[in-house]
Amino acid sequence: MDIDLLGLSQEQVSIWRVCRDFTDEIVIPFIRENREREWSAPPEKRWPKELLIAADKLGLRTVGLPEEYGGMKLDALTMVLIIEELARGDPGFAVTLSQNWKIPALFAGIAPKHLQDLWFPRYLDDPTFLWAHCLTEPRGASDRWLPHNVPEANMHTKADFKDGQWVLNGRKQFISNAYLASLYIVYANTNPDAPLQEGTSCFLVPRDTPGFHVVRENEKIGQNFIINAELFFEDCQIPEDHLLVKDTALKEAGSYFNAGKVLNAARALGIARSACEETATYIQDHTQGGKPIIQHQAIALRFAEMTTKLETVRVFVYNAARALDIGSANANLLGLMAKLYASETAFDICRHAMEIHGGSGAMREMGIEKHLRDSTILLHTDGTSDIHRLKIVKTMFPKTAGKYV
Ligand SMILES: Cc1cc2nc3c(=O)[nH]c(=O)nc-3n(C[C@H](O)[C@H](O)[C@H](O)COP(=O)(O)OP(=O)(O)OC[C@H]3O[C@@H](n4cnc5c(N)ncnc54)[C@H](O)[C@@H]3O)c2cc1C
Numbered sequence: 001m002d003i004d005l006l007g008l009s010q011e012q013v014s015i016w017r018v019c020r021d022f023t024d025e026i027v028i029p030f031i032r033e034n035r036e037r038e039w040s041a042p043p044e045k046r047w048p049k050e051l052l053i054a055a056d057k058l059g060l061r062t063v064g065l066p067e068e069y070g071g072m073k074l075d076a077l078t079m080v081l082i083i084e085e086l087a088r089g090d091p092g093f094a095v096t097l098s099q100n101w102k103i104p105a106l107f108a109g110i111a112p113k114h115l116q117d118l119w120f121p122r123y124l125d126d127p128t129f130l131w132a133h134c135l136t137e138p139r140g141a142s143d144r145w146l147p148h149n150v151p152e153a154n155m156h157t158k159a160d161f162k163d164g165q166w167v168l169n170g171r172k173q174f175i176s177n178a179y180l181a182s183l184y185i186v187y188a189n190t191n192p193d194a195p196l197q198e199g200t201s202c203f204l205v206p207r208d209t210p211g212f213h214v215v216r217e218n219e220k221i222g223q224n225f226i227i228n229a230e231l232f233f234e235d236c237q238i239p240e241d242h243l244l245v246k247d248t249a250l251k252e253a254g255s256y257f258n259a260g261k262v263l264n265a266a267r268a269l270g271i272a273r274s275a276c277e278e279t280a281t282y283i284q285d286h287t288q289g290g291k292p293i294i295q296h297q298a299i300a301l302r303f304a305e306m307t308t309k310l311e312t313v314r315v316f317v318y319n320a321a322r323a324l325d326i327g328s329a330n331a332n333l334l335g336l337m338a339k340l341y342a343s344e345t346a347f348d349i350c351r352h353a354m355e356i357h358g359g360s361g362a363m364r365e366m367g368i369e370k371h372l373r374d375s376t377i378l379l380h381t382d383g384t385s386d387i388h389r390l391k392i393v394k395t396m397f398p399k400t401a402g403k404y405v
Pocket of ligand 1 (some may be wrong): 133134135136137138139140141142143145173174175176177220228377380381382383384385386387
């Protein structure tokens with residue numbers, strides 16, 4: 001769509017242009033040149049450190065920090081524009097960055113000043129510094145999203161206060177950035193008798209804390225340029241001041257979750273755009289039946305559907321971001337709807353792209369199959385599609401919708 005139709009400010013258009021050029025000139029060539037690295041390289045060598053260092057030079061890495069620590073105050077729509085462009089290049093790289101915005105922003109809201117003074121300068125100085133946000137356990141992630149607010153749904157990871165420090169025991173899985181992260185925000189039960197929302201606390205856990213272990217990488221179907229891992233806490237001793245929120249941590253994390261919905265939706269939009277853009281080229285260049293395949297009506301109809309859906313996603317996602325920016329009472333609802341709609345629609349668009357590419361769509365060197373694989377991840381992260389559906393109805397009808405559990 002013509003950028004002039006989108007009602008963006010001058011500043012938003014300038015940032016968008018910088019990110020578009022960065023993606024075209026740096027991210028896309030990097031992914032093309034390193035296609036096999038997704039499969040053959042171990043996690044330490046696979047993650048795209050080079051892209052983070054390049055993004056750092058443009059100031060994109062640190063925008064989530066408070067301004068006094070070197071960050072930049074950006075509105076949600078600008079963040080969406082950046083993530084959409086980066087995800088057009090690679091959604092795994094885009095989420096590496098967006099985790100590194102959202103988690104420091106949460107940390108700024110809940111951590112004591114001396115810990116911010118310690119960690120923000122370290123983050124600023126090291127382009128390879130990663131943050132991880134650790135909620136999910138082998139049991140009951142959806143219970144946390146709904147939430148299913150009863151003591152039976154409490155986390156199995158527990159924290160006890162003993163001899164002046166917190167002792168953490170438990171396991172976390174599916175955690176983005178966790179394999180290589182420097183700093184972790186970890187959620188644990190601190191009151192087994194209270195319901196989930198009233199008995200969950202969160203802690204700051206630096207990587208070198210005794211009793212903290214990165215057990216293994218979680219291999220995924222897609223978005224393999226962000227490394228995901230399983231963590232184990234075995235009598236992990238945490239200083240008293242590393243307790244960030246006592247008992248009500250899931251409520252305090254609301255800002256992280258709400259911003260996360262639109263950023264995830266933007267990621268889906270970026271994937272869908274690449275699938276459409278590459279398909280536009282292919283259908284004009286590739287010939288079957290004596291003519292470019294765009295001239296076959298079945299192809300034209302499919303492509304029209306892909307691009308029309310793409311524009312609906314774009315308008316929806318930008319609108320959800322604007323709702324956050326103006327503090328709309330519907331911002332949360334629109335964020336849920338945008339993430340659900342964008343992720344499911346991106347998956348549909350990528351499936352069409354793959355089919356239109358014929359056998360080439362299934363081949364690694366073409367990159368179309370990567371879009372389809374990458375799009376599947378968004379159906380699960382930050383809550384599944386069905387959990388989003390339940391939360392949408394619950395948000396619209398809080399008194400009559402029932403508990404859905
Ligand atoms: C690539 C990736 C990255 C991730 N990154 C992170 C991260 O950084 N930090 C983090 O903490 N977590 C992370 N997650 C975890 C993610 O949030 C969870 O996987 C997701 O919320 C689903 O939880 P689950 O896997 O435990 O599935 P479950 O909760 O076991 O759900 C299984 C199925 O049951 C359905 N279901 C569950 N409860 C209900 C119900 N009450 N009613 C109807 N249907 C229900 C679900 O929709 C789903 O279809 C990540 C996951 C992935 C795939």
